[in-house]
Amino acid sequence: MMGKKWFLTVIFLGLIFSACAPLGGTLEVGIISEIQETSVPSSPTPEQPTSSLVEPTQTPESVPSTGTVTGKICYPSEFIPSMTVHFQNNETDTVSHLQIAENQTSYTMELEPGDYFAFAYPEEQSISLGGMYSEAVACGLTAECTDHTLLVFTVTPGETIGGIDICDWYAQDQLPPPPGQAVQEGPYQDIAGLVYSDIPAEETWWIDPNGFPQRLYTERDAKPSPTGDRVLLDRDDSIWLVDLINGDETNLTPDTNRLEGSSQWWPANPGVIVFNSVDAQDGWMMSPGQASIMLQDGSNYQVLDESSSFWHPDPSPDGNTIAYDTGSAAWLYRMDSGKEAFDVTDYGLDAPEDFKIGSPSWSPDGMKLAWWVGGSFGPNGEWNMALAVFDLKAMTVNFIHQYQPMGGSGGWKPPAQWSPDGQWLAFTTQGQGRIPELLVMRVDGSETITLGSGAEPLWGPDSSKLIFLRPDPQAGSYLEDQLIMVERDVWQPIEIDLPRGSRHIQWAGP
DSSP: OOOOOOOOOOOOTTOOOSOOOOOSOOOOOOOSSOOOOOOOOOOOOOOOOSOTTSOOOOOOOOOOOOEEEEEEBOOSSSSOOOEEEEEEETTTOOEEEEEEOTTOOEEEEEEOSEEEEEEEEESOTTOOOOEEOBHHHHHTSOTTOOOOOBOOEEEOTTOEEOOOOBOBOSOGGGSOOOTTOOOOOOTTGGGTTEEEEETTTTEEEEEOTTSOEEEEESSTTOEEOTTSSEEEEEETTEEEEEETTTOOEEESOTTSSEEEEEEEEOTTSTTEEEEEEEETTTOOTTSOOEEEEEETTSOSOEESOSSOOSSOOEEOTTSSEEEEEOSSOEEEEETTTEEEEOOGGGGTOOOOTTOEEEEEEEOTTSSEEEEEEEESOSTTSOOEEEEEEEETTTTEEEEEEEEOOTTSSOOOOOOOEEOTTSSEEEEEOTTSSSSOEEEEEETTSSOEEEEEEOEEEEEOTTSSEEEEEEOOTTTOSGGGOEEEEEETTTOOOEEOOSOTTEEEEEEOOO
16 A cells, blocks of 8 residues: 655754665756866877888877766655755865756766765755765665765766765755855744644644754654654554655555554664554554564564553663553563563562553663552552652662542553653643643752643753643644743743644654
């Protein structure tokens, strides 16, 4: 089954991808500036000697003054826009330019001898992404190619150098600005790198490094890979992988007799996809399903536990461990040794008989693990919920927030979200009051910020800002939810002027 075509992608942040494939017929555009060829002037032919011992004098051939550069033109979309490729001399900083027509997939250019690097920008002003010939291109644009530095190549008179492919569009911080153009600052500079769903439009968008929205994919909730070349989609109870370089779409779970969803990348172990699944005969019912993993080609599909979870599994920063719950117990799955119990008594916690634990969340350094716990922890033995932070090195536990939910359990809680610097936790406390409130607390419990009604907190990459959803109480529809941003230490909610119904997914990009 093929999904909708994709258009514009990112990103990000030290990102790399599979090799660029031509997307259409080959066109070649000639040189913009005229290049003069030099030749040795002719002279009168001398009178030939009569002696057979003397060879006739040869006229020297023309000596080429330029070399030829060839390569592919790639673009992360189903079409290639018209663009200009810039060849900058690494010694003199002079730049030669070559126009590329729409859907042109290769080029030929003559240049004066010297060392050059090559990069390109589309002619369309609304597209602020640039492409280049980089170390990642020479490496093969695979997931292992993490160096996006512009790659210098040498032009030699009379010789052709090939493979100078303009195919790396995913590391904007490595690119020089367009020659002769001032870099414009877009309207969303404060949230550059944010990937979000425009739910009413059923599309996924990304804010590029200059603050301009760019359409990433023509389906909602597309999740870009850490390297930016692919997206994961939860489509029709299967997990799909879309290659943003060549447009290939692959159903990774076509014949499993299970339903799959909640797929996520594992940045610390890029070969593995983590997700939830259920037996197709059972259906989802009220459960997120069972913690599951597979490789990115769909092989090695494993259900980590046959019991259903409260929430989704959380892969750790160590690239080896996955934390998950089974409704009343906590587990760790280690890639090198398998499943093991997370025993809270090892941390000094006296668990009551009605103890429950779920919704794990790893700290950025992997040394702490936050869980929501429930049980008869109240002063008079009443049921309480608590956000518990387990220190895996000190083997201690700290309840940084504890309360008695209204009307019983109040429902299970989504995982707390760690700030990237590991200093703060943001979480929602539905069941504590009549409406869910969003709290931000220091990990040691020393400071608490109440942000009012809110859900689904997402920290910015540098921990300086927090984005979350605020329901519109007058609308009664999630399509009218407001996307809110607060800056840390100011904590003043500001509505982000994106289309109503937009929903943040993740951060990506430089």
